[in-house]
Amino acid sequence: xxxxxxxxxxxxxxxxxxxxxxxxxxxxxxxxxxxxxxxxxxxxxxxxxxxxxxxxxxxxxxxxxxxxxxxxxxxxxxxxxxxxxxxxxxxxxxxxxxxxxxxxxxxxxxxxxxxxxxxxxxxxxxxxxxxxxxxxxxxxxxxxxxxxxxxxxxxxxxxxxxxxxxxxxxxxxxxxxxxxxxxxxxxxxxxxxxxxxxxxxxxxxxxxxxxxxxxxxxxxxxxxxxxxxxxxxxxxxxxxxxxxxxxxxxxxxxxxxxxxxxxxxxxxxxxxxxxxxxxxxxxxxxxxxxxxxxxxxxxxxxxxxxxxxxxxxxxxxxxxxxxxxxxxxxxxxxxxxxxxxxx
Numbered sequence: 001x002x003x004x005x006x007x008x009x010x011x012x013x014x015x016x017x018x019x020x021x022x023x024x025x026x027x028x029x030x031x032x033x034x035x036x037x038x039x040x041x042x043x044x045x046x047x048x049x050x051x052x053x054x055x056x057x058x059x060x061x062x063x064x065x066x067x068x069x070x071x072x073x074x075x076x077x078x079x080x081x082x083x084x085x086x087x088x089x090x091x092x093x094x095x096x097x098x099x100x101x102x103x104x105x106x107x108x109x110x111x112x113x114x115x116x117x118x119x120x121x122x123x124x125x126x127x128x129x130x131x132x133x134x135x136x137x138x139x140x141x142x143x144x145x146x147x148x149x150x151x152x153x154x155x156x157x158x159x160x161x162x163x164x165x166x167x168x169x170x171x172x173x174x175x176x177x178x179x180x181x182x183x184x185x186x187x188x189x190x191x192x193x194x195x196x197x198x199x200x201x202x203x204x205x206x207x208x209x210x211x212x213x214x215x216x217x218x219x220x221x222x223x224x225x226x227x228x229x230x231x232x233x234x235x236x237x238x239x240x241x242x243x244x245x246x247x248x249x250x251x252x253x254x255x256x257x258x259x260x261x262x263x264x265x266x267x268x269x270x271x272x273x274x275x276x277x278x279x280x281x282x283x284x285x286x287x288x289x290x291x292x293x294x295x296x297x298x299x300x301x302x303x304x305x306x307x308x309x310x311x312x313x314x315x316x317x318x319x320x321x322x323x324x325x326x327x328x329x330x331x332x333x334x335x336x337x338x339x340x341x342x343x
Contacts, residue, residue: 001139001256004029004037005242007229009220009249010046011292013058015065018044022080023072025251030076032253035139040185040218040231041081041112041148042096044069047187047218048225049083053094053126059083066099073101077138081147081185084109092128098145098185100136108136112147113167120189120225133167135179141256144171144179144211148186156208157201172209180260182211187218190228190247190281192274203238210236212259219249221288226281232267235259240267247280279314287318297323304328304339 006025010018022039029037041047045062052058066082077100084097096112111130115123135144150167171179182205188198206213212235219229226247233242233254241264244250258264290298298315302308315324330339 001036001141002032002034003214003254003256004032004034004251005214005216005231005233005244005254006037006039006251007217007219007231007244007249008039008043009227009288010043010218012046012049012222013052013061014046015044015061018046019065019068022069025249026072026076026078028251029253032251034076034253036077036079038183038185038214038216039078039080040216041098041187042083043080043185043218044082046222047227048121048222050122053083059085059094070101070106071104073105074103077102077107079145079183079185081187084111086128088128092124092126094127095130096123096127096147098147100138100145102138107138108145110134110136110145110147112150113165114149114153114163116149116162118162133170133175135171135175135177137177142177142180144168144182146171146182146184148184148188151182151184151205152201154201154205154208157204168205168209172211179211181256182206182209182213184213184215186215187227190226190277192278195228195230195274195277199232199234199240202232202234206234206236207238212236214254219247219284221285221292223289226285228277228281233259233264235262235264237262241265243267246277247284279317282314283318286315290319297325299325299327302326302328304335 026037044065079100081098084095086093086095098110099106100108113130115127115129117124135142146167153161153163153166202213214233216231217229218227220227228246229244230246231244232240234240242252242254244252300312312326
């Protein structure tokens with residue numbers, strides 16, 4: 001089976017834009033003769049939606065967009081992150097969910113079980129954790145579906161586990177129908193060095209459980225958060241065999257038969273040099289912040305120092321030099337050298 005890993009750059013809350021983009025990528029996956037297209041965590045609304053989840057109108061629009069996506073799946077399976085209501089009378093009202101769609105129907109639904117509440121994450125504020133991890137079957141292939149944090153709790157890798165349960169173990173060791181393929185939908189923010197650490201964790205999981213992994217991560221800038229994408233396929237030996245680009249939308253196609261057989265050629269080390277990724281991430285973050293906020297141009301105060309000079313270079317790369325205005329504001333105590341450097 002040909003599987004498309006599709007990393008998208010959503011605009012949080014712009015359901016029309018996000019849905020149109022997802023549908024366009026589904027069409028590309030069809031053209032590439034793919035039978036399954038996989039999108040990131042919360043791809044329909046964008047991550048993180050934060051207190052927009054407190055607005056009934058936002059949730060109603062999200063439900064309509066999700067229903068519309070269901071109708072766009074003729075002839076192809078689509079696995080996508082969204083938000084679903086919690087029908088129980090107690091607990092948080094929402095689930096962070098993944099849905100498997102095909103031919104206008106929802107074939108399978110699962111909910112994120114490990115909800116991070118540290119650093120930039122506050123998911124327990126909004127979501128109820130899923131209660132179980134159950135594999136599903138699509139076109140004869142048994143899949144183990146997880147969402148982002150669900151695969152970040154292995155006891156071998158963390159001195160102290162944050163959660164009492166491990167969805168990966170539940171899927172791969174405690175079920176009658178053991179998944180042949182582990183899938184993770186993610187919106188995992190970027191920081192320097194994270195790719196190498198993340199890949200080491202994934203490699204450990206694949207070799208420990210003797211299972212391949214498909215990882216699909218959001219890309220783009222969302223306010224102060226940067227998402228680098230770099231979705232990947234990893235074989236059961238822990239080798240990366242396919243990887244999407246960093247810091248832009250992209251699609252990579254994986255052949256499940258080759259992945260399961262271990263015959264796919266290894267991909268070059270994607271984390272060997274992070275310099276280009278850092279530059280790309282900073283450029284992407286500036287571009288997305290300006291465009292998603294509806295701005296056209298920026299003004300930068302130039303002091304003559306290296307920090308404002310670097311900021312001006314990054315802004316020019318992100319927006320084009322015609323959209324960057326540098327302003328020097330010298331005072332009576334400004335050194336002539338600073339004024340000259342600013343110019």
